[in-house]
Amino acid sequence: MRKRIVLPVLSIFTILVSGMIATPASAHGYISSPPSRQANCAQGRVANCGDIVWEPQSVEAPKGSMQCNGGGSRFAVLNDNSKNWPAASVGNNVTFNWVLTARHRTSTWEYFVGSTRIAVVNDNGAQPGATVSHNVSLGGRTGRILVLARWNIYDTAMAFYSCVDLQVGGGGGNPTPPPSSPSPNPPNPPQSPPPTNPGGGTWAAGTAYGVGATVTYGGLSYRCLQAHTALAGWEPPNVPALWQRI
Amino acid sequence: MKRFVLLAVALVTLAACDAPPGVTAGPSIAPSFAPPSGSPPPPLDESGGYNDTDVMFLQMMAAQYGPAAELLKLAAGRTQNTKVRDLASAMDVTQADELTAVQGWLRGWAKPLTPAADPNLHAGHGGLPATGPDEVKALRDAPAAEFDKVFLNLLLGHQHQAIEYARMELTSGVNPKILEFATRVDSSRTAQVTMMLGMVSG
Structure with a gap:
C-alpha cells in the first residue's frame, strides 16, 4: 500500500531531480x-x-x-x-x-x-x-x-x-618503473596455462584452481568443477557452478 | 543520458524509503565495506521486505545477463589465451546461476523479469544495458588478432555497469538477501575488472 503512494511521488520527483542533475x-x-x-x-x-x-x-x-x-x-x-x-x-x-x-x-x-x-x-x-x-x-x-x-x-x-x-622509444628507453604492488596478472605467453594449485588448503582469492582441486572453506570441503582463478565474491558456497561440496 | 533519470529514480527511492542504518545516502558516494572473507555469508532473511531499488537492481541485472552470456561464450570458444578462456568460462557459468537466482527472487515478488518499458526511463542510446546486439556483433566480427582486446574492452564496460548497479543497491536497497547479492556482485566484478585490465595491458 505504501508503494502506491511512493510511485506518483517518484514520478514527480524524477521530473524535478532529472532536471537538476547537472553533473550526473x-x-x-x-x-x-x-x-x-x-x-x-x-x-x-x-x-x-x-x-x-x-x-x-x-x-x-x-x-x-x-x-x-x-x-x-x-x-x-x-x-x-x-x-x-x-x-x-x-x-x-x-x-x-x-x-x-x-x-x-x-x-x-x-x-x-x-x-x-x-x-x-x-x-x-x-x-x-x-x-x-x-x-x-x-x-x-x-x-x-x-x-x-x-x-x-x-x-x-x-x-x-x-x-x-x-x-x-625503443632500445635505450628506460624500463617501466616497477609497480608499487605486484600485478595479480603479470603478462604471460598466451600458450602457457597458469600454474594451478593442487588444492588441499584453505580457499584463497587470487589462487588459480584446476578441475579436481580441493579446498576447505568455512569448515567444509569443496572440489573444483571448472578451472578458474578464485576471487572475492566467488567463495565456494556462493558459486556452485565452480565448486562442489564433498 | 536517460540513465541519469534512472539514477534520479534511485535517489528519490532513497528519499521515499527508510534507509537502513549505516548505509550512506547518495549514489556518488561509494559505500565502503569489507568483502566477505573467511566465513560463509549469514543465512538469508527470506521474509525481508523490499523496496523499488531492490526490484530495479534485480531487473537491471536480469537485463544484463543475456548479452554478457553471448560475449562470454564467443570468447570461451575463440580466444587463444588460456587465462582469458578460463575467466570467460567461469564468468559464464557463475552468471548463469546468478540469473536463475535473480529471476527466482523477482518471481517470488511477482515482479516483471525485465525493467519497466517506460521510454522515458531508458529508451534510445546510452540506456541499459550497455551491452547489446551492436557489442555482440563487434566481437563476432573482430579479427583474430584483435579478438581478446575487443572482448576485454567490451566486457570491462559491461562489468563496470554491474558495479554501478550494485552500488545503487548497496546505497538504497533494503532487502538483506538482495544486499548480500549486491555485495557479491560488487566484489566479484571489481576483482574481474582488475584481472581484465591486467590482461588487456599485458
Missing part, C-alpha cells in the same frame, strides 16, 4: 590500454588512489581542462605527478583503446602532450561504435611523456578525461 554521478569511459592512470589504479598497480579504483570510467568534468581529473572536485590523485605511475613502453605510433559504459554522442576525441594537441578525431555528433581505438603519432617525441585524452560529449558541456604515462 553515472559513468562513461576511460582508456584501458596503454593503461591510463585510472586503469592503473583499478588494476591495483598503483596504491592509495581512493574512489577512482571503483569507477575509472567516471572522470567527468566540464570541457576544456588540461588536468588529468578534468579539474573536477573528485579524483585529484590523478593529477599527482609525484605518484609512481607506471609508464608503458611504446613506439612512435600508439593505439589508445577505450572502455565505454555509455556510448554518448561525441563531438571529438582529443590527445595532448603538454599544451600541444597532437591528435583530434571528429565524430561530428555521431554515437561511437561498440569499441573505440585511435592510432596516434607521438610526433617523434622520445622519453617519458604524459598524454592527456579528452572525450568531448556532443550534447552536454562535459568531457571525460584520461591521462596515460608513456615511455617512448
Whole structure:
C-alpha cells in the first residue's frame, strides 16, 4: 500500500531531480590500454588512489581542462605527478583503446602532450561504435611523456578525461618503473596455462584452481568443477557452478 | 543520458524509503565495506521486505545477463589465451546461476523479469544495458588478432555497469538477501575488472 503512494511521488520527483542533475554521478569511459592512470589504479598497480579504483570510467568534468581529473572536485590523485605511475613502453605510433559504459554522442576525441594537441578525431555528433581505438603519432617525441585524452560529449558541456604515462622509444628507453604492488596478472605467453594449485588448503582469492582441486572453506570441503582463478565474491558456497561440496 | 533519470529514480527511492542504518545516502558516494572473507555469508532473511531499488537492481541485472552470456561464450570458444578462456568460462557459468537466482527472487515478488518499458526511463542510446546486439556483433566480427582486446574492452564496460548497479543497491536497497547479492556482485566484478585490465595491458 505504501508503494502506491511512493510511485506518483517518484514520478514527480524524477521530473524535478532529472532536471537538476547537472553533473550526473553515472559513468562513461576511460582508456584501458596503454593503461591510463585510472586503469592503473583499478588494476591495483598503483596504491592509495581512493574512489577512482571503483569507477575509472567516471572522470567527468566540464570541457576544456588540461588536468588529468578534468579539474573536477573528485579524483585529484590523478593529477599527482609525484605518484609512481607506471609508464608503458611504446613506439612512435600508439593505439589508445577505450572502455565505454555509455556510448554518448561525441563531438571529438582529443590527445595532448603538454599544451600541444597532437591528435583530434571528429565524430561530428555521431554515437561511437561498440569499441573505440585511435592510432596516434607521438610526433617523434622520445622519453617519458604524459598524454592527456579528452572525450568531448556532443550534447552536454562535459568531457571525460584520461591521462596515460608513456615511455617512448625503443632500445635505450628506460624500463617501466616497477609497480608499487605486484600485478595479480603479470603478462604471460598466451600458450602457457597458469600454474594451478593442487588444492588441499584453505580457499584463497587470487589462487588459480584446476578441475579436481580441493579446498576447505568455512569448515567444509569443496572440489573444483571448472578451472578458474578464485576471487572475492566467488567463495565456494556462493558459486556452485565452480565448486562442489564433498 | 536517460540513465541519469534512472539514477534520479534511485535517489528519490532513497528519499521515499527508510534507509537502513549505516548505509550512506547518495549514489556518488561509494559505500565502503569489507568483502566477505573467511566465513560463509549469514543465512538469508527470506521474509525481508523490499523496496523499488531492490526490484530495479534485480531487473537491471536480469537485463544484463543475456548479452554478457553471448560475449562470454564467443570468447570461451575463440580466444587463444588460456587465462582469458578460463575467466570467460567461469564468468559464464557463475552468471548463469546468478540469473536463475535473480529471476527466482523477482518471481517470488511477482515482479516483471525485465525493467519497466517506460521510454522515458531508458529508451534510445546510452540506456541499459550497455551491452547489446551492436557489442555482440563487434566481437563476432573482430579479427583474430584483435579478438581478446575487443572482448576485454567490451566486457570491462559491461562489468563496470554491474558495479554501478550494485552500488545503487548497496546505497538504497533494503532487502538483506538482495544486499548480500549486491555485495557479491560488487566484489566479484571489481576483482574481474582488475584481472581484465591486467590482461588487456599485458
